Amino acid sequence: MFTAETKVRVRYAETDQMGVVYHSNYFQYFEVARAEAIRDLGYTYADMEKEGIMMPIVEVQAKYLRPAFYDQLLTIKAILKELPVNHKIEFHQEVFNENAELLATGRVVLYFMDMKTKKRHSMPESLLEKIRPFFH
Amino acid sequence: MFTAETKVRVRYAETDQMGVVYHSNYFQYFEVARAEAIRDLGYTYADMEKEGIMMPIVEVQAKYLRPAFYDQLLTIKAILKELPVNHKIEFHQEVFNENAELLATGRVVLYFMDMKTKKRHSMPESLLEKIRPFFH
Amino acid sequence: MFTAETKVRVRYAETDQMGVVYHSNYFQYFEVARAEAIRDLGYTYADMEKEGIMMPIVEVQAKYLRPAFYDQLLTIKAILKELPVNHKIEFHQEVFNENAELLATGRVVLYFMDMKTKKRHSMPESLLEKIRPFFH
Amino acid sequence: MFTAETKVRVRYAETDQMGVVYHSNYFQYFEVARAEAIRDLGYTYADMEKEGIMMPIVEVQAKYLRPAFYDQLLTIKAILKELPVNHKIEFHQEVFNENAELLATGRVVLYFMDMKTKKRHSMPESLLEKIRPFFH
Numbered sequence: 001m002f003t004a005e006t007k008v009r010v011r012y013a014e015t016d017q018m019g020v021v022y023h024s025n026y027f028q029y030f031e032v033a034r035a036e037a038i039r040d041l042g043y044t045y046a047d048m049e050k051e052g053i054m055m056p057i058v059e060v061q062a063k064y065l066r067p068a069f070y071d072q073l074l075t076i077k078a079i080l081k082e083l084p085v086n087h088k089i090e091f092h093q094e095v096f097n098e099n100a101e102l103l104a105t106g107r108v109v110l111y112f113m114d115m116k117t118k119k120r121h122s123m124p125e126s127l128l129e130k131i132r133p134f135f136h
Numbered sequence: 137m138f139t140a141e142t143k144v145r146v147r148y149a150e151t152d153q154m155g156v157v158y159h160s161n162y163f164q165y166f167e168v169a170r171a172e173a174i175r176d177l178g179y180t181y182a183d184m185e186k187e188g189i190m191m192p193i194v195e196v197q198a199k200y201l202r203p204a205f206y207d208q209l210l211t212i213k214a215i216l217k218e219l220p221v222n223h224k225i226e227f228h229q230e231v232f233n234e235n236a237e238l239l240a241t242g243r244v245v246l247y248f249m250d251m252k253t254k255k256r257h258s259m260p261e262s263l264l265e266k267i268r269p270f271f272h
Numbered sequence: 273m274f275t276a277e278t279k280v281r282v283r284y285a286e287t288d289q290m291g292v293v294y295h296s297n298y299f300q301y302f303e304v305a306r307a308e309a310i311r312d313l314g315y316t317y318a319d320m321e322k323e324g325i326m327m328p329i330v331e332v333q334a335k336y337l338r339p340a341f342y343d344q345l346l347t348i349k350a351i352l353k354e355l356p357v358n359h360k361i362e363f364h365q366e367v368f369n370e371n372a373e374l375l376a377t378g379r380v381v382l383y384f385m386d387m388k389t390k391k392r393h394s395m396p397e398s399l400l401e402k403i404r405p406f407f408h
Numbered sequence: 409m410f411t412a413e414t415k416v417r418v419r420y421a422e423t424d425q426m427g428v429v430y431h432s433n434y435f436q437y438f439e440v441a442r443a444e445a446i447r448d449l450g451y452t453y454a455d456m457e458k459e460g461i462m463m464p465i466v467e468v469q470a471k472y473l474r475p476a477f478y479d480q481l482l483t484i485k486a487i488l489k490e491l492p493v494n495h496k497i498e499f500h501q502e503v504f505n506e507n508a509e510l511l512a513t514g515r516v517v518l519y520f521m522d523m524k525t526k527k528r529h530s531m532p533e534s535l536l537e538k539i540r541p542f543f544h
Contacts, residue, residue, distance in 0.1 A: 012443075012453075013296065013436045015289040017342055022285050023193040027160035028421045035420075035479065045420075046479040057159040061197045070289055071443065071454040148307075148317075149300045149432065151425040153478055158421050164285045171284075171343065181284075182343040206425055207307065207318040295465040296435035329431040333469045 002134035004037035020067035033076035087120035138270035140173035156203035169212035223256035274406035276309030292339035305348035331381040359392035410542040412445030428475035441484035495528035
């Protein structure tokens with residue numbers, strides 16, 4: 001299993017008139033956590049796009065258990081439960097507030113795709129090498 | 137079954153550097169379609185909040201089949217497959233482009249909640265009356 | 273002078289915990305109004321990008337006089353006070369609520385730019401032709 | 409003069425199909441920098457709202473000199489050039505990329521407002537005390 005976590009502070013812009021974070025903004029937090037997870041491995045998603053591979057999102061899911069509020073410093077986790085195979089990668093995601101209460105869980109499925117041909121592509125070997133050690 | 141549909145034109149702000157609509161923006165489109173669905177029934181979500189009932193989102197899901205592009209006039213559907221009972225309501229949602237191609241599907245589960253007590257509340261009777269005829 | 277107007281209904285996602293539209297979302301409304309203004313002329317911004325010309329924004333300004341609320345059907349104006357010359361175009365923008373109260377004013381300055389060279393470009397002649405009649 | 413700076417990493421969601429940060433997202437960066445500036449003083453905007461004072465934005469301005477790109481770690485400055493008087497406060501804001509190039513400048517004017525009466529209010533004395541030492 002590979003787990004990474006990052007902190008995100010809630011912006012005023014991300015709240016809605018219910019006084020809580022608008023539900024779809026969690027997907028931006030998830031994005032930040034995935035990017036930091038990849039950076040922790042010594043790689044960046046930005047690099048991957050420069051190499052001609054992009055990662056469109058094909059499926060998402062989220063459950064909202066407790067609200068997140070303005071200015072809270074959230075902890076966002078990105079978890080790989082299985083070593084990705086072929087062109088598909090599945091992240092599990094969790095959001096905690098400063099009291100370590102679980103606010104939300106998510107699941108995000110992405111494909112590796114060749115930017116030019118728009119066809120599915122296997123995970124870049126350079127990234128796979130860095131992830132593999134976590135799955136023994 | 138109750139179905140409503142509305143049109144949403146993709147804004148430049150909603151695209152990302154992949155040249156397509158960023159995945160979480162579909163949830164805003166879903167929101168618009170649900171609001172218009174309720175308006176079609178002669179009711180508005182804004183009215184409901186004025187009556188002290190709000191509808192937090194407790195679960196979402198989306199699958200992305202084809203990308204949506206800038207300036208496309210999308211058709212967004214909001215579908216109730218079952219008459220909601222108690223405090224819970226579940227919308228199925230679909231997004232089509234101008235060629236009637238299905239771009240994405242979604243599922244959004246909301247609760248009716250008393251704004252003051254923050255406790256679950258049954259669907260307002262005034263709304264239920266308008267939905268019930270679709271389920272015979 | 274050339275004036276165009278379009279309607280935008282406020283989304284829940286666009287409100288913040290003050291219970292009003294978050295200030296920077298007005299720039300999305302301005303974007304919508306400019307796009308519709310160009311469409312009124314029988315042209316689209318999307319077409320312009322296909323021809324290799326894009327319009328980055330170089331300066332914006334907005335004044336907020338009254339708040340906009342969820343579900344209001346706003347009227348957004350895009351106004352050209354002068355015929356654009358060279359590579360620069362300046363829109364004045366206004367936002368009204370359903371009671372015709374002025375909520376905000378704005379000014380947005382854009383450049384025409386060649387997408388490949390990233391250099392300034394004059395306004396496409398095909399667009400200029402359609403705008404010119406309004407300035408006699 | 410009072411100056412504070414904070415770092416913000418560009419999210420994928422904040423880019424548009426031009427491949428750069430969409431112009432209105434800078435106002436979210438400005439918001440983050442103002443919040444951190446107040447936090448540096450040992451105060452938080454969230455606290456102020458709890459005390460019944462909110463700060464609606466009445467005017468903004470921004471100039472865009474160079475684009476910001478995905479994953480860049482931007483430095484955002486919030487600058488008070490003058491000690492605020494009465495109900496009004498004016499921030500100057502600057503955005504730099506990792507090469508210390510100035511990408512954008514901004515100006516944001518806010519009012520202090522009583523949340524209940526919706527009337528203008530002077531700056532809370534507790535905040536003023538913390539700012540005053542910077543203006544001698």
